Amino acid sequence: MKLWDKGSSPDEKTDLFTVGNDRELDLLLVKYDLQASRAHARMLGKIGLLTEAETADLVREIDALMDEEAAGRFTIEAGFEDMHSKIEYLLTEKLGDTGKKIHTARSRNDQVLVALQLYLKDALSDVQHQVRMLFDRLLELAEKHQAVPLPGYTHLQVAMPSSFGLWFSAYAESLIDDVYLLEAARRVADQNPLGSAAGYGSSFPIDREFTTEALGFETMKYNVVAAQMGRGKVERTAATALAAVAATLGKLAMDICLYMSQNFGFVSFPDKLTTGSSIMPHKKNPDIFELIRGKCNLLQAVPGQLGLLTTNLPSGYHRDLQLTKDLLLPAVENLKSCLEMAHTSLGEIQVREDILDDPKYDYLYSVDTLNQRVLEGVPFRDAYRDMAAAIADGSFSPVKGAAHTHAGSLGNLCLDRIADKMAQACADPA
Numbered sequence: 001m002k003l004w005d006k007g008s009s010p011d012e013k014t015d016l017f018t019v020g021n022d023r024e025l026d027l028l029l030v031k032y033d034l035q036a037s038r039a040h041a042r043m044l045g046k047i048g049l050l051t052e053a054e055t056a057d058l059v060r061e062i063d064a065l066m067d068e069e070a071a072g073r074f075t076i077e078a079g080f081e082d083m084h085s086k087i088e089y090l091l092t093e094k095l096g097d098t099g100k101k102i103h104t105a106r107s108r109n110d111q112v113l114v115a116l117q118l119y120l121k122d123a124l125s126d127v128q129h130q131v132r133m134l135f136d137r138l139l140e141l142a143e144k145h146q147a148v149p150l151p152g153y154t155h156l157q158v159a160m161p162s163s164f165g166l167w168f169s170a171y172a173e174s175l176i177d178d179v180y181l182l183e184a185a186r187r188v189a190d191q192n193p194l195g196s197a198a199g200y201g202s203s204f205p206i207d208r209e210f211t212t213e214a215l216g217f218e219t220m221k222y223n224v225v226a227a228q229m230g231r232g233k234v235e236r237t238a239a240t241a242l243a244a245v246a247a248t249l250g251k252l253a254m255d256i257c258l259y260m261s262q263n264f265g266f267v268s269f270p271d272k273l274t275t276g277s278s279i280m281p282h283k284k285n286p287d288i289f290e291l292i293r294g295k296c297n298l299l300q301a302v303p304g305q306l307g308l309l310t311t312n313l314p315s316g317y318h319r320d321l322q323l324t325k326d327l328l329l330p331a332v333e334n335l336k337s338c339l340e341m342a343h344t345s346l347g348e349i350q351v352r353e354d355i356l357d358d359p360k361y362d363y364l365y366s367v368d369t370l371n372q373r374v375l376e377g378v379p380f381r382d383a384y385r386d387m388a389a390a391i392a393d394g395s396f397s398p399v400k401g402a403a404h405t406h407a408g409s410l411g412n413l414c415l416d417r418i419a420d421k422m423a424q425a426c427a428d429p430a
């Protein structure tokens, strides 16, 4: 039975096509629909559209559904169009006419929007928390291995000395950029749309300040049309921030895959974090990081997909918007699992300490050697030409400076400053 059933229903094919996998996706949002329904019921009580007893009954039954949901027992069977229908059905089953009153002054359009925005606020802060954990791990690793030399590359050609300290803390500092975007996306989602109803508000004297506060939104979308136009936009903004994290993580995963190859041999992991080959007995493969790389690459398509989905939609609700959930919700889950695996695996990374003993890396020191000549008074260009000639005739002998240990711009890795910057980037520095 549809909420909007007026005596004749769509046929089964129509139903299957229009609902698709929406019920499964809605299961991730039920918790938030219930939170918003609770706030909405209390608001209806406050403005006198529900009696005190009706409000108390609804709040009690919604709380009971929250417990069911938290215990993993909330289901949306075929036959129910979505979570909104199932929640109204359950409340009506328990409370009769009082249950039917919950939908006064709202629409599924603002219901799904508010649920999505509440979900996103949580999801973005969960992701931010995980980014922070990964950041901490990277800084710990940078500190621990700060003086262990690593070749630096440009064009994938041996370039200048680097260090594990620089490499790990580079990814840590880079994650701060992504936190700026996560914070921005959270702010966009932090504007209450509830009360915009179908997208044009309600003629009942609803109290949107009340639901804004009850739901912990920083502010509300005052204009009801703007609130509805947030559908698609909040998802795109969030996906952009998630994609930024994914880009950083995917690049780190690529470095790790490369560095784990025998041709580099810079890092390794215990067997429990690698996989083997069914035919080649010697193999130890970095599948975790390959999958992180692949998943993170795909995550970067999501803002583009959401853009294509929503780009030409005029203002007002359209069913196309249902498909935003199909892109966004798995993206959140995928990124979280990538962050989790990266965090766990990096806790076990093994770094090789004697990489630069191999003479093929001697040329890393050409700039240090050259700089030494400059300090002795030789003009830079002359020193450069002498060095190039020495390299060509094989007489180059490197002066192994300590550049890799103090290559940070302020003469050290500035790990404390990077940590402070991250603390400031996070709205909640805890």
Ligand code: ARG
Pocket: 022, 082, 108, 109, 112, 317, 319, 321, 322, 323, 325
């Ligand atoms: N499943 C729908 C969505 O995600 C819920 C809103 C349905 N609204 C409607 N007018 N059909 O967009």
